[in-house]
Amino acid sequence: xxxxNRIYTRTGDAGTTRLATGQSVSKTDLRVEAYGCVDETNxxxxxxxxxxxxxxxxxxxxxxxxxxxxxxxxxxxxxAKADExxxxxxxxxxxxxxxxxxxxxxxNDRLPGLKSFILPGGTPAAAxxxxxxxxxxxxxxxxxxxxxxxEPVSGPAMRYLNRLSDHLFVAxxxxxxxxxxxxxxxxxxTR
Numbered sequence: 001x002x003x004x005n006r007i008y009t010r011t012g013d014a015g016t017t018r019l020a021t022g023q024s025v026s027k028t029d030l031r032v033e034a035y036g037c038v039d040e041t042n043x044x045x046x047x048x049x050x051x052x053x054x055x056x057x058x059x060x061x062x063x064x065x066x067x068x069x070x071x072x073x074x075x076x077x078x079x080a081k082a083d084e085x086x087x088x089x090x091x092x093x094x095x096x097x098x099x100x101x102x103x104x105x106x107x108n109d110r111l112p113g114l115k116s117f118i119l120p121g122g123t124p125a126a127a128x129x130x131x132x133x134x135x136x137x138x139x140x141x142x143x144x145x146x147x148x149x150x151e152p153v154s155g156p157a158m159r160y161l162n163r164l165s166d167h168l169f170v171a172x173x174x175x176x177x178x179x180x181x182x183x184x185x186x187x188x189x190t191r
Contacts, residue, residue: 030146034153035076037139041164042069044132048175051125058174061103065164068096075157076143092156100163107170111178117185122176129172136165 045062052059074090120130140161143153176182 030142030149031076031079031151034139034142034146035073037135037142038069038073038076038161041132041136041139042066044128044135045069045168048125048128048132048171051123051128052175055125055175058107058171061167062171065100065167068092068160071096072157072160075154079152091154092160094156094159097156097159097163100160100167104163104167104170107174111170111173115184116187118173119183119185120172121183122172122181125175126172126181129168129175133165133168133172136161136168140165 045066049059049062049066052062071090072092075092078090120134121127140158143158143161147153147158173182
């Protein structure tokens with residue numbers, strides 16, 4: 001249980017924040033950027049859910065994902081160590097990645113095949129999910145950039161980020177009346 005009695009602490013006024021380890025870092029630190037993008041993704045999903053009261057199946061999936069995004073943020077805020085005891089830290093699990101994959105397949109199997117790229121938009125829920133998809137891709141790029149500097153990020157966290165954008169893409173298609181309200185790219189249409 002997390003208890004937040006004070007919302008402002010003034011400790012970040014100089015442009016620094018603390019990782020879950022207690023280490024002070026710049027607010028522009030790549031790790032902070034990565035979990036910040038995860039937080040933005042979560043907010044975009046919340047916006048989509050406002051428009052999904054008519055679809056309890058998709059709303060439940062997205063509600064679970066929002067909770068998992070807090071787990072992912074905690075995972076990213078606590079650099080993994082090679083000698084870490086399994087289960088000693090809050091980490092994304094491969095079972096969470098597998099659940100994303102199963103949900104992607106379940107939704108995608110009920111959608112028409114694609115013959116063109118989709119323009120983000122359609123219903124309000126779909127538009128918000130497309131925005132969430134692009135922000136989650138940015139979170140993934142930031143996590144990759146973090147690993148390229150030699151900083152550790154758990155394998156399941158990286159896989160989760162990669163599957164998440166796929167899930168949000170399929171969810172956006174589903175939110176567009178199971179693909180019926182999609183707007184397709186017309187190559188060269190405005191030349």
